[in-house]
Amino acid sequence: MIPTQGKKKWMQLPRDVVVGPDVIYDLKDVCNDLKLNEGAFIVTGHNTKRIAGDVVHDILNDCGYDPSIASSKEASMTEVNKIVELATEANSRYLIGVGSGKSIDVAKLAATKLDLPFISVPTAASHDGIVSSRASIHDKGKKASIEVNAPMAVVADTSIIAKAPYRLLAAGCGDIISNYTAVLDWEMAHRLRNEPFSEYAATLSRMTAQILMDSPEDIKPELESSVRIVVKALVSSGVAMSIAGSSRPASGSEHMFSHALDRVAPNSALHGEQCGVGTIMMMYLHGGDWKKIKECLEIIGAPTTASELGIEDRYILEALLVAHEIRPERYTILGTGLTPEAAEKVARLTKVIS
Ligand SMILES: NC(=O)C1=CN([C@@H]2O[C@H](COP(=O)(O)OP(=O)(O)OC[C@H]3O[C@@H](n4cnc5c(N)ncnc54)[C@H](OP(=O)(O)O)[C@@H]3O)[C@@H](O)[C@H]2O)C=CC1
Ligand SMILES: O=C(CO)COP(=O)(O)O
Ligand SMILES: [Zn+2]
Structure with a gap:
């Protein structure tokens, strides 16, 4: 036990x-x-x-x-x-x-x-x-x-x-920015399913992502001050999960997409990289400002497309179709699943696939 x-x-x-x-x-x-x-x-x-x-x-x-x-x-x-x-x-x-x-x-x-x-x-x-x-x-x-x-x-x-490869730091930024859609999903589940919701955990999680989104140009390779910003954000994101007693404030539909990619793609990318790309698409589904998410990840130097992730387009579509099955108890914008047409539309419109 x-x-x-x-x-x-x-x-x-x-x-x-x-x-x-x-x-x-x-x-x-x-x-x-x-x-x-x-x-x-x-x-x-x-x-x-x-x-x-x-x-x-x-x-x-x-x-x-x-x-x-x-x-x-x-x-x-x-x-x-x-x-x-x-x-x-x-x-x-x-x-x-x-x-x-x-x-x-x-x-x-x-x-x-x-x-x-x-x-x-x-x-x-x-x-x-x-x-x-x-x-x-x-x-x-x-x-x-x-x-x-x-x-x-x-x-x-x-x-x-x-001194770690910059790719790892940029991935951490993707994991933090994903808090946006995670919180949107959580709020939705609270409204539609009466799921327990913590205003404190959600606010801390959203604010952590906001600080990074407000100044993505502060994140640069081999800069100790950039590392300090990201580490502090990761700590506060982890604290939000501890306050909630679940990963809800930092893991929603974008994480389900990343977990699905881990299952379907033969060579998956880093966790935070996949979550960042997932956030672009899930923000589109939420009707939010997905372009701002994409732009912020681009400034940081994190991947925003399938090819930058090193993953073929077809696996992105496959992951979008099965992502809702990853954690059926966690209600998100993916609902009971996307149709193949809807999956293709979100991936193409956000330019994740070409
Ligand atoms: N528990 C939780 O709440 C969470 C867990 N996760 C999980 O964490 C994992 C992702 O972690 P992540 O760190 O992104 O990826 P990995 O654990 O896959 O590590 C990626 C690689 O980076 C290498 N590495 C790490 N630090 C350095 C360094 N300083 N210099 C050179 N190489 C380095 C590692 O080497 P080495 O071979 O020595 O490990 C490894 O090969 C996933 O399994 C994910 O699910 C993600 C978010 C939250
Ligand atoms: O990755 C996490 C938060 O960033 C943890 O979430 P999961 O519960 O989806 O593993
Ligand atoms: Zn994560």
Whole structure:
């Protein structure tokens, strides 16, 4: 059993959020603040191990905390169970996820299963899972968004994140901008289906997207100040999800489109990139200013078309047709599904396909 059950109405937020250049070296102070010392288990990725995983290992080793480290290659239940086993064998007392979305999600769910504290150390600002109380994990051919314990702390070193490929930062912007349509969908479900709605979570989520939309030209490659803007936005988006107790404020029809693309396209793009393109099309369906969304993503340098995503047009259409089936309980502008004609119209009119 996952120990979040019975905590449905709890708002879990991180205690320490540390953002700035070289803050990875503050990790030992964060551990001390949380009364965590020996028994760290670090979950990292294959690329991110040498970028930050080994650094975290050495910092804790120098403190005499005797940390363990393992790399995970995908966000799957098999990987989660492997980490649970290894951390149990190592008598670990807390887990640290160091890397991208996948490593953080694997560590987050493993920590929840073990009922151990979790610290998030992102190496890229590519998604708002760096702080959320959710983990997106593949199991039996499907991806599920699972409720987990929120990180006890987030340590986001902007010097490391600024050196990550710019594509990852632009993807993070797509994940933030998608809050617009997620909130529109949520409001609609509240009106049409009487779904519980949190004004605070929705307002925080919308405002986070608005700040980015107001000055997309502030987001530039290799600029520490750009990274700081995006990381803070990702943190507040994650907090909105924690306030809501679901991913509703940050995941609507545009995320269902992205999850559908992950299923149908042989080579999917980054999560945030797909969500950004989904937002353009879902905003069109909502009758909103989709051109502004597209323009903002273009200024940032995030993909706005199928070819920029590296995905063939036919998979965009296929994903649009099945997106409503991804999460039937989550009512969105996609309703009970688009007709093939409507799917083609939205994709062509918004110039996502040519
Ligand atoms: N839990 C939640 O609330 C949320 C979860 N998600 C999930 O997160 C995942 C997407 O995460 P995302 O980070 O976009 O993509 P990935 O986890 O697929 O990571 C993309 C790649 O970036 C690499 N990378 C990360 N940091 C650096 C760096 N500093 N320098 C060089 N390479 C780097 C990773 O290396 P490596 O191989 O080492 O990992 C990986 O190969 C999806 O599974 C999505 O569903 C998304 C939003 C919210
Ligand atoms: O990606 C997310 C928010 O940005 C999490 O949403 P899901 O619940 O759709 O996995
Ligand atoms: Zn997302």
